[in-house]
Amino acid sequence: MLDNLSLFFQYPSLAADVIVNGLLIGAIFALAAYGMALVWGVLNIVNVVQGELVVLGGYVTFLAVQAGLPPLLGFPLSAAVMFCVGWFIYRAIIFRVVDKDIFISILATFGLSILFQQLANAVFGSDVRTVDAGLGSLHLFDGTVTLSYVKLLAFLLALGAGLTLWLFLRHARLGQAIRATAQNPRAARILGIDTNRVYAMTYALNGALCGAAGSLAVMAWTIHPYIGLPYTVRSFMVVVVAGVGNVAGVVAAGLGLGALENVAGFVFGVEFQIAFVFGLMVVILVWRNAMAARKRSYLE
């Protein structure tokens, strides 16, 4: 472990390689986290099934490629399919828990998460899947820093999708309705907004974001049925750090998390990377709570 750490500081190009690759992956986390922030802010639900939606999106691209479609077409396709899945999940389950105790919605989405995880395992098998986008790699600094074009593309597409949604929320009529509902659902209803439809659209948009993230994840990285929960926890962490209504913060925290996680995976070993993700979340929550307690004691 210490060997890896000293290696990391001795060879700056190696460090750059690890960090830049982490940042690129981080864009995918930011995309999923953006969706979680949206659902959290509008529906007041912590969507534990988030990661499974990402994984399902990845499987959509995987199946599309198996069927002979070009991998990059998988990106819009995953987003479209997961939009519908999100809509369906809202209509079937989420609308029943949306105004209930927040623990009920956590447990319900956790149940959905287990359901989808096991369903993916039963249907697609537990193998690790990936899709070769066939784009090659970019070598910098005599080949010490390797950037695959697909990761770069994933980075740009993730940011592009995030930006599109942000513009949509700013300027489109429905986007404004979504923001109004987030601010005050009762007032929004009085002013003639069909909040139930807004909730459904929000959840469906979240599904589309997850689907897009999953499609990028399967091209730039790998997926398997049990990788969903780490994506949920990453999204949760990013939203907790950045705040619910802070798009720039979500992007920055997502990229930072990607870099940090890649460095941790390098230093501690890849087998501890998931443990690092979950441990980091616990540390962030404890730290956040300690900061809040300090603030309270100032007030006294």
Next chain:
Amino acid sequence: MNRLFALRLNDWQIAAVLAFLGLAGPFLLPGLATQIAFLWLMVVFALTWDMLGGRMGYNSFGNIVFFGIGCYAAAVVQRDAGVGYFEGLGLGLLVGACLAVLAAVVFGAAMLGIRGHYFAIGTLGLGIAAGEIAAGWDYVGAGSGMALPLYPGELGQREIFFCYSLFALAAICFLLFRWIYSTRFGLALNAIRDDHDKADAMGLRTTPIKIFAWALSALFLGISGGLAANMIGFIDPRDVAFAGATFGVWMVLMAILGGKGTLWGPVLGAFVFHVTQELFWTYLLGWQRVALGLLIVVIVVFFPQGIMGWLAERRARALS
């Protein structure tokens, strides 16, 4: 029909039936001894979860950590202590219980200040992080898990031994918790659940109370972990010891199914859930985990008040 729901079973009658099942069950139904042992394990799971989730309002998804610590502590002690089976088991349970309580105090001091859904997700992370660390740690067998020593007695004796051990544990747990809920401490737990800030303002020392409650849950979970590990004979870091997606969720589900915050709810929930789960395993081979996921969603969405809550509603309607 109305009288049926107005009828209130005496606690002692239920206790007598359960005691009969616990004491005579393994002899009358030796083929089911393992299932009955698992049933008592589930009762311990539900009761210990309910102390925080039902009585204190802290919904933890990470109680499985203490179970896993118990599993691993027993396995390591029995591997390294170099004493006979039962001495090793006793020592392992003791070490497991102490470590679990210690972990509860440490985690509790850090995490019990976190409220609401942050606590729920935080503890979920705790459970999974523990499993991942165990799966990467060579001293405890890393991803391939640990095998426990063989039970020295005759074939079939092992199930009966652990069946009685777990029954005793579940019974002690139930009686102790029943007494605790009748004391001032039990009222303090409910006060924390109902309004944490007011409980603080009334002068309750909430932090020590919360830590003590979690440590008490951890004590029973740690012991049950050591017993369960020996009964199963093998621990896998993610599928047995820190099985967040099975045992970890079942704890929550059983307490909710029975009716959280009630005396008999967790026990009842454990019975109903365990039987359902065994049926799934028998008749839905290959799809049982999918069915369980569906069951969680259905129970939580359509039946959040639990069996006891439903009975109370029916009784109130029958009486009015």
